[in-house]
Amino acid sequence: MYKAIVMGASYGGLEALKIILPQFPAGFPVPVIVVLHIGDHDNEIFLGYMNEMCPLQVKEAESNEPIRKGFIYFAPPNYHLLIEADFTFSLTTDEKHNYSRPSIDVLFESAAWAYTKNLIGVVLTGANSDGALGLKTIKDYGGMTMIQSPCSALSPAMPGAALKIAHPEFSLKLEGIADKLIELVNSDR
Amino acid sequence: MTQDAYNESNTDLLNIELQLLMEAIYLRYGYDFRNYSKTHIKRRVLHHLGINMLSSITQLQDRILRDRAVFNGLLDDLSINVTEMFRDPEFYKSLREKIIPKLRTYAYFKIWQAGCSTGEEVYSIAILLKEEGLLDRCQVYATDFNRKVLEIAKEGVYQKSEIEQFERNYELSGGKNKLSDYYKSRYGSVIFNRELSNKIVFADHNLVTDKVFADVNLILCRNVLIYFEKSLQENVIGLFYDSLVPSGILCLGTKESIKFSRYEHLFDVVDEKQKIYKKKIM
Structure with missing residues (x-):
């Protein structure tokens, strides 16, 4: 039974997330945890805007916070976001990974350790290769893996790298991603 | 990322060895990492194994207990030294x-x-x-x-x-x-x-x-x-x-x-x- 969805997006990710995240209905039974490469900028305004758009509650993940369903969590800018074995968040200011902090790989790897096969990982549009190794780790631990099809992504490099390295189960157009995630989460309940 | 010695099939083993390592470090050198965020410690230790070409945490522990210099090497990897002037x-x-x-x-x-x-x-x-x-x-x-x-x-x-x-x-x-x-x-x-x-x-x-x-x-x-x-x-x-x-x-x-x-x-x-x-x- 899936217990969480982790998602990574970079260049073009803002637009992609605006399409995907509002589609998750109120009462969606798993938390959604997102790394978006946004630079050092404060993302308060963006999170406020997303919270207005989404039936689920959108917030920044906090250190030691228990992860709960009904929420969409974003990694804070300039911190790596990790998931602990007791399903709480931790933050680090470790060096950048793939020139990124937060890094998708760091979130995905720790999520795979915590949730093992009960996890779905999604790599969206982006101009680097962050998330590819993390998605492979999710697969190695028995989780479900998905990418935005490179040809449909604003920037194909990131889902392209994930495709090559992780061989994900699904490669979908942006419009089909939320529907498939909802189907997967509901189908094994 | 994950070391070859550790994968989805032996996560429990990894966690046991990590706990033992933290205990060993505390007993031997007095540095107490036992209540640090576990996932962070796990990432840093696996990274340390990787760059030092060690095959298991137990092997690392054996060396650490006997050689202060090896411990100092790990200590550097466990302490975060990413900072800047007038940060924030x-x-x-x-x-x-x-x-x-x-x-x-x-x-x-x-x-x-x-x-x-x-x-x-x-x-x-x-x-x-x-x-x-x-x-x-x-x-x-x-x-x-x-x-x-x-x-x-x-x-x-x-x-x-x-x-x-x-x-x-x-x-x-x-x-x-x-x-x-x-x-x-x-x-x-x-x-x-x-x-x-x-x-x-x-x-x-x-x-x-x-x-x-x-x-x-x-x-x-x-x-x-x-x-x-x-x-x-x-x-x-x-x-x-x-x-x-x-x-x-x-x-x-x-x-x-x-x-x-x-x-x-x-x-x-x-x-x-x-x-x-x-x-x-x-």
């Missing part, structure tokens, strides 16, 4: 506007920066104090558990390539001069003026295992607590509480908070966003 410029702005006027009322005061790493932030504080005419009225203590980074901090020498970022932060923080007024360039490095480091005492101190610092007026400890589990965070906030004079100031990292800790009601909030707190007079 908004914080320094708030410090200048809201806290400096309070410090000005003291004839003499003490500042403690806990977890100073390679010193970038403590030099930032010294520069701020200098610009406010307070550097001669205070004693600054900068502590860390890692002696290697303390040595770097003492030198006050940084890479020239980093300076651009530091200058940008300094300007955004409301700096009154030019950052270059405080350092000299030398080959690919910059060295900060002795006038600053002369006011700073660099000392070995471990927040987890060492005792309070007495009667401090201002404590800065930014992006250290995020590495601790909740129980350890509580202990360390308690240590800060006990170290501060009444009305003393505590500054934490932007993603750290005393909210939900049992010390919450013992502090007033000075700046919610920049995480600046004032110890209440009881």
Whole structure:
């Protein structure tokens, strides 16, 4: 039974997330945890805007916070976001990974350790290769893996790298991603 | 990423070996990582195994127990030394506007920066104090558990390539001069003026295992607590509480908070966003 969805997006990710995240209905039974490469900028305004758009509650993940369903969590800018074995968040200011902090790989790897096969990982549009190794780790631990099809992504490099390295189960157009995630989460309940 | 020796089939083994390693380090060397965030420790140890081509944590433990130098190597990988001058410029702005006027009322005061790493932030504080005419009225203590980074901090020498970022932060923080007024360039490095480091005492101190610092007026400890589990965070906030004079100031990292800790009601909030707190007079 899936217990969480982790998602990574970079260049073009803002637009992609605006399409995907509002589609998750109120009462969606798993938390959604997102790394978006946004630079050092404060993302308060963006999170406020997303919270207005989404039936689920959108917030920044906090250190030691228990992860709960009904929420969409974003990694804070300039911190790596990790998931602990007791399903709480931790933050680090470790060096950048793939020139990124937060890094998708760091979130995905720790999520795979915590949730093992009960996890779905999604790599969206982006101009680097962050998330590819993390998605492979999710697969190695028995989780479900998905990418935005490179040809449909604003920037194909990131889902392209994930495709090559992780061989994900699904490669979908942006419009089909939320529907498939909802189907997967509901189908094994 | 994950080491070859460890994969989805033996996660339990990995967790057992990690726990044993932390216990071994504590018993042998007195460094207590047992209540650090487990996932963070796991990442760092696996990274350490990878670069040292070791096949298991048990093998690493065997070497660590017998060879201090091997332990020091791991210690470097377990301590986070990513920092910058005037990191989070908004914080320094708030410090200048809201806290400096309070410090000005003291004839003499003490500042403690806990977890100073390679010193970038403590030099930032010294520069701020200098610009406010307070550097001669205070004693600054900068502590860390890692002696290697303390040595770097003492030198006050940084890479020239980093300076651009530091200058940008300094300007955004409301700096009154030019950052270059405080350092000299030398080959690919910059060295900060002795006038600053002369006011700073660099000392070995471990927040987890060492005792309070007495009667401090201002404590800065930014992006250290995020590495601790909740129980350890509580202990360390308690240590800060006990170290501060009444009305003393505590500054934490932007993603750290005393909210939900049992010390919450013992502090007033000075700046919610920049995480600046004032110890209440009881």
